[in-house]
Amino acid sequence: MSAQFQDVTLVHTSDVHLGSGYHCDEYLEKIVDVVQLSDVNGLLIAGDLFDHKEVSQQMVIDTFKKLGETNKPTVILPGNHDTLLTDSNFEFHLPSNIHILLKPEGESVLLADIGVNVWGKPVYDHTPAFRPLGETPNQTQGVWNIFMAHGMVVDSLENNLRSSPITIGDLTQADCDYVALGHVHAFRQILAGETIAYYPGTPSGIYEKTLIKVTFAAPKRVSVTRIDL
Numbered sequence: 001m002s003a004q005f006q007d008v009t010l011v012h013t014s015d016v017h018l019g020s021g022y023h024c025d026e027y028l029e030k031i032v033d034v035v036q037l038s039d040v041n042g043l044l045i046a047g048d049l050f051d052h053k054e055v056s057q058q059m060v061i062d063t064f065k066k067l068g069e070t071n072k073p074t075v076i077l078p079g080n081h082d083t084l085l086t087d088s089n090f091e092f093h094l095p096s097n098i099h100i101l102l103k104p105e106g107e108s109v110l111l112a113d114i115g116v117n118v119w120g121k122p123v124y125d126h127t128p129a130f131r132p133l134g135e136t137p138n139q140t141q142g143v144w145n146i147f148m149a150h151g152m153v154v155d156s157l158e159n160n161l162r163s164s165p166i167t168i169g170d171l172t173q174a175d176c177d178y179v180a181l182g183h184v185h186a187f188r189q190i191l192a193g194e195t196i197a198y199y200p201g202t203p204s205g206i207y208e209k210t211l212i213k214v215t216f217a218a219p220k221r222v223s224v225t226r227i228d229l
């Protein structure tokens, strides 16, 4: 039987930068507190969960333990700082609710229990040549389709010097219900045709600390709520 199309609410965060001296690591707990709310069905982390590769093993253990304890589907897209996750030597027994999108060409995970399909292309090559929303898949029928993308939204590729560019054209053409962006440390809606795309900001910076609750209501209504931590 195929997955059922149903109402669902997800938390969308990014740029947690665990392990940086600049950000405060206790904000992972604040994220988890929101995910634990009874009306939340899952979590999307759109890149830069960890700040760098040399974070302590204990921090890695604690992070996945906390994310595992929610028992809610959690999808992690590695960003340019997540060299820990994209390193070929990274091995970790993940709790069963956690999915990391690691395939360089892009990868989907179907969360059949909540009727959501999530696709994303992890950052292995943070250069202007890497296109986080390049070669996106067709929609999976009967479920909500979400793309995750970690990069910088730009008007066009003409004279572009930014790494991991996401063009307005890429977003306009994105055949999905929501684009969960990451990389920019500020809450921001991106206007691109009919596409609904947001940066959630960072939950752990020294300025505004924000994340997003996004609700998908049948038949095709998507509403976004900014949460200030």
Ligand SMILES: [Mn+2]
Pocket (backbone or CB within 6 Å): 047, 048, 079, 080, 081, 150, 182, 183, 184
């Ligand atoms: Mn980034």
